[in-house]
Amino acid sequence: MMKKNAKLWLAVVVGVAALALSACRAKSPAPPSAQSSGAGSFAAGESRENTGSTTSPPEAAQAAEGQAAKSRLRPRLEDDYYEYVNWDILSKTRIPGDSSSWSYLYQLNQDAYATLDQLLKETVKKRPSLEMGSTEQKIADFYRTALDEDARAAAGLGGLAPYLESVRSANTIPQYLESLAGLRRDLGLTSLINVQKTEDLRDSSRYVYCFFQPDLGPGKEILEDGTMGSFLDEYQSYIGRVMEYSGMEPGDAGKAASEILAFQRELAAATLPLSRRQDPDVYYNPYTAAQLQQLLSNADVPAYLDALGIAGRDFYVVTDVKALEACNDWLTEDHLELLKNYTVFCLLSDMSLYLTPQMQGNALAWHNFQNGIAEMKAADKLAGEMTQSMFGFEFGRLYAEQSFSEEDKENVTAMIRQILAAYKKRILALDWMGDETKANAVKKLDSMTLKVGYPDHFTDIHAAARITPPEEGGTLIGNVLALMRAETAFDLEEGKKPVDKEKWAMTPQTVNAYYNPSGNEIVFPAGILQEPFYSPEADLATDMGGIGMVIAHEISHAFDSSGAMYDEKGNYKMWWTEEDLENFRALAGKVADYYDGQEGFEGRFVNGEQTLGENIADLGSLSCITSVVGDDPDGLRALFTRFATIWASKYTDEAMIRRLNTDVHSPAKVRVNAVLRNTDAFYLAYPQLREGDKMYLAPEQRVGIW
Numbered sequence: 001m002m003k004k005n006a007k008l009w010l011a012v013v014v015g016v017a018a019l020a021l022s023a024c025r026a027k028s029p030a031p032p033s034a035q036s037s038g039a040g041s042f043a044a045g046e047s048r049e050n051t052g053s054t055t056s057p058p059e060a061a062q063a064a065e066g067q068a069a070k071s072r073l074r075p076r077l078e079d080d081y082y083e084y085v086n087w088d089i090l091s092k093t094r095i096p097g098d099s100s101s102w103s104y105l106y107q108l109n110q111d112a113y114a115t116l117d118q119l120l121k122e123t124v125k126k127r128p129s130l131e132m133g134s135t136e137q138k139i140a141d142f143y144r145t146a147l148d149e150d151a152r153a154a155a156g157l158g159g160l161a162p163y164l165e166s167v168r169s170a171n172t173i174p175q176y177l178e179s180l181a182g183l184r185r186d187l188g189l190t191s192l193i194n195v196q197k198t199e200d201l202r203d204s205s206r207y208v209y210c211f212f213q214p215d216l217g218p219g220k221e222i223l224e225d226g227t228m229g230s231f232l233d234e235y236q237s238y239i240g241r242v243m244e245y246s247g248m249e250p251g252d253a254g255k256a257a258s259e260i261l262a263f264q265r266e267l268a269a270a271t272l273p274l275s276r277r278q279d280p281d282v283y284y285n286p287y288t289a290a291q292l293q294q295l296l297s298n299a300d301v302p303a304y305l306d307a308l309g310i311a312g313r314d315f316y317v318v319t320d321v322k323a324l325e326a327c328n329d330w331l332t333e334d335h336l337e338l339l340k341n342y343t344v345f346c347l348l349s350d351m352s353l354y355l356t357p358q359m360q361g362n363a364l365a366w367h368n369f370q371n372g373i374a375e376m377k378a379a380d381k382l383a384g385e386m387t388q389s390m391f392g393f394e395f396g397r398l399y400a401e402q403s404f405s406e407e408d409k410e411n412v413t414a415m416i417r418q419i420l421a422a423y424k425k426r427i428l429a430l431d432w433m434g435d436e437t438k439a440n441a442v443k444k445l446d447s448m449t450l451k452v453g454y455p456d457h458f459t460d461i462h463a464a465a466r467i468t469p470p471e472e473g474g475t476l477i478g479n480v481l482a483l484m485r486a487e488t489a490f491d492l493e494e495g496k497k498p499v500d501k502e503k504w505a506m507t508p509q510t511v512n513a514y515y516n517p518s519g520n521e522i523v524f525p526a527g528i529l530q531e532p533f534y535s536p537e538a539d540l541a542t543d544m545g546g547i548g549m550v551i552a553h554e555i556s557h558a559f560d561s562s563g564a565m566y567d568e569k570g571n572y573k574m575w576w577t578e579e580d581l582e583n584f585r586a587l588a589g590k591v592a593d594y595y596d597g598q599e600g601f602e603g604r605f606v607n608g609e610q611t612l613g614e615n616i617a618d619l620g621s622l623s624c625i626t627s628v629v630g631d632d633p634d635g636l637r638a639l640f641t642r643f644a645t646i647w648a649s650k651y652t653d654e655a656m657i658r659r660l661n662t663d664v665h666s667p668a669k670v671r672v673n674a675v676l677r678n679t680d681a682f683y684l685a686y687p688q689l690r691e692g693d694k695m696y697l698a699p700e701q702r703v704g705i706w
Helices: 006-013 059-071 081-092 104-125 135-147 149-155 158-168 173-187 229-245 250-270 289-295 301-308 321-330 333-354 357-371 379-390 392-403 406-428 435-446 476-494 540-557 578-596 612-629 633-646 653-662 668-676 680-685
Strands: 101-103 194-199 207-212 316-318 449-453 514-516 521-525 599-601 649-651
Touching: 081 633, 081 668, 101 104, 104 135, 104 379, 104 392, 104 649, 135 149, 135 379, 135 392, 135 476, 149 357, 149 476, 158 173, 158 333, 158 476, 173 301, 173 333, 173 476, 229 250, 229 333, 229 357, 250 321, 250 333, 289 301, 289 316, 289 321, 321 333, 333 357, 333 476, 357 653, 379 392, 406 435, 406 449, 406 521, 406 540, 406 612, 514 540, 521 540, 540 612, 540 633, 578 612, 578 668, 599 653, 612 633, 612 668, 612 680, 633 668, 633 680, 649 653
Parallel strands: 207 316, 449 521
Antiparallel strands: 101 649, 194 207, 514 521
């Protein structure tokens, strides 16, 4: 998908991502890890999914599933702690028909949506009295145009049409690149050349522009998975339908679809796998403009950078050199028609949610197929989620005012400081790390910035956008483009200034958390600071197993396989002695090997390298929070019970397979059982564990670092 404002699509279709631990990485702004592993988040994607299929699962199938669950026996805790703790909730809970999953993360996201939906509906009722240009007017009129299917159908491509025409009318590679520059400069959209602003890894006080991987559709891991043949056949059909909507005849669209898929596979073969995109040594490659010209010899690099408005920088960063070399190889006149079709597909695929009802339905049906979703979401909910996504921080301000108290902020901050102190003790007691490195690690802990609940200041990135009411001819696509232009212009101006260290990468209503290595900061939005993760009435051990685990997980990201390469100021800088770094990497290798042996779903195993950073954070968090509770078996049992509870979840088969391919987090069950087997305090809480029990792991086989 065209990368920059693809977030507008993903935030609605896939939902907020970070804590559900399937991709614990912060979204833009972040270091080049924005597409690899820069920031560590608690979870992966558990919120609001849109769906396109109109078929509901037969009631008989649902009844059969429920009967099968009742007929199974609850496992012993000694064999499957995750299932033992979550047996009742998992036996009675069904995945909602318009979702690919159920979890507490999902449920809290739905609760946040309902809270904000009530505010949205109240705002719409007040529309006649709202001042034009006010945030409330923009929200109300955007929602109204999102609901107006007739206007969407009449608008067609709307303001996208000139961009589509600029791509299609390109007769030379320079003209093609000029059309790409226009899409990126005006709307933030990319396809073949994917340039994004991030914090500079080596100087976190400034921004740098990075060249990321091109649009690979479902991603390298799926494109190269030999078991995904039928999936890719359906993907090719989806491409063909998009190309038909672009105006192609069916036969031509089918031919273009075949060529686009083959092209994405060719590009995928040249790109780094997800497991290697988490190493700063690999993805931080500075290039001057002159060096970029050598790398992109088939492009006029100075003209392209100037067209983007980012010329004259000291250097740029290429996160995947081989991928950009491959893009350059395709920038020839004999490939021009393919390149144009590819970009047309990326553009319309990314923007289909905001176009005609038919194009939106096609995109949602494809999303449903990928994730095993059965039902179409109601039109008003789809429009509501879209509005909440587009105006994330505007709604976030209202959510924080209504749903989070100063007392909760103080309580959680105190807990963070308690866990930081425990982490410091653990580091100082390590037997594999020398004093010099320990001192630097402690300095990093002491310098860590804490952000809890909501930002101190909210910036209106949509101030320049005019949202046109339906009565004045306003359409959904027109209003979306107005917001995208405002965001992109704001982003361009921001890139000329020092990094805003007060900025948040998640909205207050997000049910997740993250660590940003370039800021050396841990961030806990208000959305996750509620039950079952946090309760001011809970005892210490229970809260430690919930929000304490989340806090310690994010702290651990400062010392995972990627985060450990950044110093206390958030700069990518070696602060380890050579011997200690060698010890760390040896331990990390054992963690990767251990997780390679963990079954994720029906014979498919976890990729230990791909999930390494998250697994290190999971292991480190449990070691830390159990040290806070101490040697009290009752307290430890309360901690472990809550820890297993927060990960209770169910996924469709399709969603599980996709997550194993594309997620940097292990599946929920693995995140519980695999971690507990390696946690010494687990055996103190349950002394009945013996060799032969599935939850037992001999001391000499246990892995961990922190």
